[in-house]
Amino acid sequence: MLPDGRRWRGDLLGAIAAAVVSLPISMTYGVIAFAPLGEGYVSAGLLAGIYGAICASLFTLPLRGRSLLALGPRPGTSLIFGSLVAQVLTTQALASGTLLVPETARASMAIALGCCAVALAGLMQFAVGALRGGSIVKYVPYPVVSGFINASALFIILGQVWPLLDLPRQGTVLALADMWREARPLALIPGLAAFGLMFLPPRWLRGVPPLVVALVGGTLVYHGMHWALPDAAIGATLHHLPNWHPGLFIFQVDYSFLTPEIALHLFLLILPASFSMALLASLDSLISLTVLDDMLGRRSDPSRELASYGIGNLATALVGGVMTAGGMNRTRPALYAGATTPRYHVMAALLMLLVLALLSDFISLIPHAVIAGLILWLGFGLFDQWSLALLRRFRPRRIAAQADAAIDLGIIVAVIGVAVLFDLVMAVGAGVALSVAIFVLRMSRSVVRNATRGPRAREQKFLSEARREILSQHGDRIAVLTLEGALFFGTIDNLERRIEALVGDGVRYLVLDMKRVTYVDLTAARVLGNVQKGLGARGGLLTVSYVPRPGDFVALDKPRSGISRNAQRLAAVVEASGALAAIGPTRFFPDTDSALAQLEERLIGDMLGRGAPSWRRGALGATLLKDLSPADFTQLRGYVHREIFAPQEVICRQGDTGSSAYFIHHGRAEVFIRLGGARQTKRLHTLTPGALFGEISLLDGKARTASVIAQTPVVCYSIDRDGFARLRTEHPEIAGRLLQNLCIILSQRLRDANDLIVELEA
Template identity: 35%
Template sequence: MMDGKLMKSRPEAEGVMTTPNDEALPTGWARWRDDLVGGLVGALFVMPAVLGCGLVVFQPLGAGFQSLGIQAAFGATIAAALLRGLIGGRGLQINAPRATQAALLGGLLTQAGQVAATGGHEVAAAPMVAITVLALAVAGLAQMLLGLLRLGDALKFVPQPVIAGFVNGFALVILVQQLPYLLGLPDGVGLRALLTGAAGVTPGALALGLAAAVGVWRLGERRFVVPGPLVGLVGGAALYQLALTVTDGAIALGTTVKAPPPGLPVSWIWPGVTELIAHPVFTAMAPSILVTGLTLGMISSIQSLLSAAAADALLRARHDSSRELLTQGGANLLSAAIGGTVTGGSPLYTRVAIHNGARTDRANLFVGLALLAAALGLSPLLELVPVSVMAAMVIVTVLRPDDWTWQLITLLRRTKMPQARAELIQNLAIVLVVALLVATADALVALAVGMGASVIVYLRRAAVSVVRRSYRGDRVHSQTGRSDVDMERLERHGGSIAVMELHGPVFFGSAENLARQAEALAEGCQTLILDLARVNDVESTGVLVLRRLDERLSRAGVTLLLAGLSKGRGLRVLLRDMGYDQPEREGRIHGDLETALAAAEDQLLKRLAGGRDEDEEMPLAEHPSLYGLTRAQFDLLSLTTRRLCFAPGDRILTEGTTDDSQFFLVRGRVRVERRLPGEEHGVRIGTIRSGAVFGEMALLTGEPRSADVVADSEVVCHELTADDIAMLDNIDPAISFILLRNVAIEVTQKVRRMSRTASLSDA
């Protein structure tokens, strides 16, 4: 069934203003006119749903209750439309009865019949109808309570596969219920009688139903002013009357729908409620009535909120979830009071109304009035419609999977990636299991199993994805400036440092898997770094597993460093408050991965150098940037340079200055900073340690300094200016050539290391 559009868009004219989405929004009487047209077209499209739902709700009571079911559906839809039109929500939404939800009430009636038969009780019609009324009242009260507690947004966290499973499960229930009517079986006879041979198919009734169904199906997705099922009902009724005339009643064509009694579609059901409460069946059915009502309220609320969200997208508006639930609950409570059935927001009929001009909930007034007029004058026409044709229209309506399930199936057919296909198959499996449980067991069981399966799927995904990437320190180094000798040592021995970058939550579902991977990566290493910068949460079990991992690594001689835990970060405080404070006490927590990797490299180089500390001054003759100089060349250079000492915090170079010196660092470490506008302190962008050189680029290019260089510890360095190099050139030009060659070698090695790191990141 597709939405038609009776009104074409018109150019902006007098009496029309524009909305934020650049559509013309009529004012004054034009708004009333468009809401009138949109409401009338919406009512036309809603009518087949009303008839189909009426056929479903009291189906377990037999064909004699078809007229009462249609009356209940009309009454509920009219009450909901008028209530919305009078009090409204924040945004337009058209309510309609849902056959899938009505099937839940029908299942309750089936259960009540079984309970009565088991206990040897007879239950009159009025108390049986009152069972659905009480369940509907519970649903309405539950929706209103959710609205009052402002829990509308919380319902959106029910997984979509579970919702889709309920929708498809109810559709399956309806299909099974309507097949006997389509086949023309006698009233009260089910499919089991057909299979055992106790009853036979009525070919004429089946032919009429199939002809109407095929006709509507062939209409497909074509835009049509009149909804397809309504065309099918009219066409089927016409074929029925034509066949009666031509055959003169010689061919059995099945029965026709029993029309509701003339007058207002309202039933006084409260005597039946009091009779039910006094009946022995009520005690056995009370828990089921309560559970069914709560389930119905939740499902109706979720679908109504999803429908409201779809209407928001069309109108560029935002609905109030709490007010929407209060309105929907009030509508269902009112429906229960007049003997109606369940209704809820419908994205299809809302879209129809919007596309035909409706913009406010005032359109619901015209939907309600139009349906009321149809209910008052429709009885003679309904008696012309064959039951098999009505059943065929209901089956056509529910036969297609819901849109979300259909999207999953389409994506599964198109997607070739194994991981994406596995996720789609998991979602479809949840949909299928929930649908089968709804059809064969109980809605509450289906909800529990669906939620449980969704949680298990989520835990499996979270457990698999906690490790973002891992690597060794011989492939990726920190950005710390070091001598060529130190870098060569890191290239050769850096594999004793392992890094594991994490992301997502570390909890009971992922922590053990993380611990196993971390221990496997740490084999043969001296230091393991866990980068927690992208970890958004660690729960108690995750903290316990991290502490045990630290203890096992320590016994194996591996030092664990935690990175990405800056001072004041909540995760750092959480680890300390939960008793895992040993890393902080021992100085094994670092604010970012760069500083943690640099610290691990420092410890490794210190071990490789036989314990020599960076605070020991390196002889200038051993500085790697002076390799290749002869003894005489070095003596000449050493007489030219100046030995400078700096205390921690001293600024050695200043960003933007044009001095032309380079510095050979022989003791301590310095940090490179960039100053941000309006900030007193700079941002660290790198660290340089003893054995490296800094300031050489400004010397070579003549450009201003690009960053500050500040002493991080007691620093000793030797300064060489451009004037010094010019003087050396006059004495021995080979000295400046050797210095320039060493700088070029160092830059080339830096580029090679950066390329290797970039290739690892891409991988």
């Protein structure tokens, strides 16, 4: 850490650099804000810009913490301020014929309303920051911001035609076609001189900011021309600064003419301007704050910063300043000069006040054309580099492959077009509305990641031959739709049509896998209830996986542990919409395998009820007991043990040492493994009558690789290593058949695993 003396010196040098850079920038953006008032108010605009930079530096400090981001007027908000002023000036009367603003008070009222808009924008910023919503403004689509920035640059450049040619300002640059004969070309020279000096190599300037060099150089060129050509028309200089000292400017204006009708109209006039200024200033500031944090290796609180910016803009409005925001063009010089603490903001503000007090008489020597030349340079530098790079990379002949780039460019062009045809405030609103519409259309694409039917949708469980035969013949009645993304009013229609097509193709049992679904709105949830009604009318059934019943989150050491927060949120929405009751609470499952298990049992039951092939008492149809005669069964009784397990009872536990294999005669059990640690489990299989498990420990005698838990009352027959060894010795033929059948079972499992891998890769 630097010694305190060195830090004070560094902050002072940083304050000097910030003040030197901020003064001309603030002056030019103040001129832009007051431009609709005419040349008589250029000096007032200069003052408003400087007041904005000073107040923002002073009044934001108590809330800002350690932030080093320098504040001041910005081009976008200055243009919106100017647009609002122009609206007040051009609106003569209301629809009822009532005079909006008296002619004698129109200019001061326009400025006061602009300041009111700044104050309201500051309150908006403070409210959002106080409510911890500092990150919300970052969700404005960047193409909208880019379009606004480019439109602002275009307006700034075109707006300098009038002072550069020493012509009275008109509403549109097209008016130049009728006024070109009145232009004074000599007025261009000082402005172009200032513009050209901005491009001097940095090594020639020896640390002096280019804006200062251009301002002084352009002014000297003007007065040199005036001395050499005293009778030539080379344009006018700025007026003396008005007697406009800091004070509660908003309250110094006469509002006696206001009626409720006029007040309401004026409020509706400033409201969209305030919102647009608050939005753009917040975006500008927070983006600059992110860049600064990356430079300094720290992390600022965006909500706290936004609240402080709101306080600063409220104070700025009260003294007649224009809207301010943070920017790196003011901050970098201060950092490079040595600023390390926020107190350099106060020093810079005091220095600007000192300059304003000592050099105010010299401001009247600056020509309008020189200010215009500086603004022209700032305008060309304002064009958004991201959009320009996007335009350079765009190839119209490859529009299909560059659809996203084409859409972004379309939004940018649309925002610029609305700004040109109407105004900047409407352009922001139109751009956001267009982006939202495009977002909804993009999100309305199918949310179905993939669809599986028949054997490919089969639940991962060990089946007897009879059950496998039923599912092989009729399994295409079951389908699984794996969904991803947001399930909302814009996407649910496509999903509903997809389900209707499956039902028309014979599907009666449907699983909606919602593991990758990030959001469900009430509209989509209600439609799911309607889908269940349609399937139920056809004798079918809808189940939903990865959306368990709310509250159905059992202890972590039980099978269905590890329910994600996203699943809980989805479950809450489904319950609130009424879909939980429509579909049925028992039709929601923590995973797809569980849902498929129930649907397969339902399908098998339905098929058996229609006369489909059956199996002999469950066990007799099992692969393990294939080719065993009744006499062989009689011999086996002396080597196996009959065991009964209650629901949720652990039959065998992962990690335990075991030596027995189990054969399910009746009931259903599920297989789980532990993932990562003891608190996370994953369900693997469902075991039904005829299933064999525990054979690995029977063969190698090592620890169990998974846990098996009864889901219904389960009747098992078990055989341990000693019993099987005796069977091999005393009845080698029976043991040989069992081993042969075990090999068939293991090979079938290997084939199923291969099929699953192929499906996942596909």
